[in-house]
Amino acid sequence: MKAHDNTNPKPHRFGFITLAGPPNTGKSTLLNRIVGEKISIISRRPQTTRHRICGIKTLPDAQFVFVDTPGIHSDEKKNLNRVINKTAVSSLNDVDLILFMIDAKGWNAQLEKTFKHVRNVNTPVILLINKVDQLKDKSMLLPLINESMAMFNFKEIIPISAISLDDVPNFLDSLVKHLPEGPPGFPDDQVTDRSERFLASELIREQTFLRLGQELPYSMAVQITKYEYKKKHDRPILHIDATLWVEKPGQKSIVIGKGGSQLKLIGQHARRQVEHALGCQVFLTLWVKVTKGWAENASLLQSLGYCET
Template sequence: MPIIKKSGIITLCGRPNVGKSTLINTLVGEKVAIVTNKPQTTRNRICGILTRGESQFVFVDTPGLHKARTRLGDYMVNVVRESVADVDAVALLVEPIPNIGEPEAQLIARVKTLGCPAVLVINKGDTLERKDKLLEVIQLYSQEHDFQAVVPISAKTGEGVEELLGVLEGFLPDGPQLFPEDMTSDQPERQMMGEILREKLLLSLDKEIPHGTAVEITRFVEREDEVIEVEATIYCEKNSHKGIIIGKGGAMLKKISTLARQDMERFMGTKVYLQTWVKVKENWRDNPAAIQNFGYHQD
C-alpha cells in the first residue's frame, strides 16, 4: 500500500433530496449512507472514507438544510451548520436549476463567513435535456460566490465523479491517514443496521408516517456459526401508525423486515437473523430525551 501523504475532511451539503447520500456512496464505492427519494432521509452526520493512492478523503454527508418543524428538525439543521465548520473544503450540491433557494443562500452565507474553499457541484446532470441550461446555473451561482471550481456530475450514473475527486484532492492538506485503509465509514455496524431498517421504512411507507419513525437496535450479537442476531424496535408516534407499519396480518412489517435483512446480509457479508417489534412513543421528535436516546446527539 502507498504511504498516505495527504488527508482531509470534506463536507457535502445542500437542500434535502439533492443527492448527497447517493454521491457519498458513489465516491466511496460502497453503500455507507441510506438513500430514498424522500427528503430528510439523512438525520445524522455520516462519514464516508475513501483511501486511494497517497490520499485519504473523509466525506461528511449531512442532513439536507430545511425549515425545522420539530426539535429533531432543529437538531438536523444544526448538524448541517456545524458540519460546515472545521473542514478542509465544502462541496455545495445543487440541482441543475437556475434558481438559488433559501437553503442554498444560507449555506453560501455560511461558507463565506468561514472562508473555507468551496466547490459548486451541479448534480443530476443526467436529467438535463439541454446542456446549455448548465451555463445559466453556473452564471447565477458565480454571481453569489467565488467558487474555487464548478463540477457538473451525475451521482446516479457516476458521470463527472472522477473529475470531482481530482478537484477535491487539491484541497487535502499534507498529513497522515485519519482512518485505516480498509475502512469506508465511521458508523458502528450496530448503527448501520438501524439505518438500513429505517431506509426500508421510508421506502415502504407513505406520507408523514416514516418520518415519525425511529429505530433502536436492542440486540446485536455475532454467534459462533457467524450468523448475526439483530433485534430491533421500531418506534412511531401514533397507534394508527403502528397498525399501518404492521399491516394486515403483519404483512407490511414482514416485507420491511425481509428487505432490511437482505440489505444487512449484503452489508455484513454473512447471514443475519432479524427480529422486529413496533412500539408507540408519542411526539418523540419533540422530546429532547427521546431524540438523544435514539442516537441523535452532537459530540
C-alpha cells in the same frame, strides 16, 4: 495501515470534505459512489439522512474523509428537525473543503436561504450541480454556472450526475489540491467511521422510507436493542432485534399492516440489505412501539443517537 511511502515525490494529502446542501439533491448517492459501498441510505424523499456519516476514500497519495450531512431545511418546528439541522450546519466548520450540492433545476429563494449557512463559514466551497442527466437541454447549464459564479466565489463549479458517476478518480483529482498535506488519518481499509450496528439500523430505516407512504417515515426512528453474533456450523449468524418507534397508535397499525404483512415486508427487505452489506446470515426481529412525541423528547433523541454535543 500501510506504511507511508516516503519515496513518492507527491506529498500525501489528508482532509475532511463536507457534503452539504438542501435535502434530496444526491449527497448520499455521491458519497456511496465515491466510496464504492453503501454506507449512507438513499431515498426519493427529502430528509432521508439524519446523521453525520463519514465515508473514507483512500488513494496512494491522498485520503479523503467525506462527511455526509442531513439536507439543511427550513422547517424547525420539531425538536428532531432542529437537532438534524444543527448536525448539518455544524459539519460546515472545521473541515478543509465544502461541496455544496444543488440540483440542475438551479437556485431559488429557499436554496439561497440555505446557502447563507455556507457563506458564514470561512472554508473553500466547490459547487456541485447534480442530476445533470435530468436536464433535457444541456445548454441550460451555462447560464446556471454563470449565475452561480456571480453569487459567490466558488473555488470550482462542477456539473455531475452522482447516480452514474463513472470517473471517480477524475472527480477526486479536482478535489485533492484543496486538501492539506498530511499523513492518512484512518487505516486504508476503513470506509466509514460508523459501526455495523449503526449501518444495520439505517438500512432498516431506509426500508421504512421505501415502503411506507406519506409522512410516516418522518415520524419514525429505529433503535437496535439486540445485536449479537452467534455461531452455527462454524458460520456466524447475526441476531438483530430492532424497535421501530412511532408517535401514534394509528401509525403503529399502518406499520404493522394487515395481519403483520407490512412489517414482514419491511423486515424481509431490511434483512436482505443487512446480509448483503455485512456478508453474513441475519435473523432480524422487528417490534413497533409508540412513544407520543418521541421527536420532541430530548433524552430519547439522545438515546437514539440524535445528539449534538
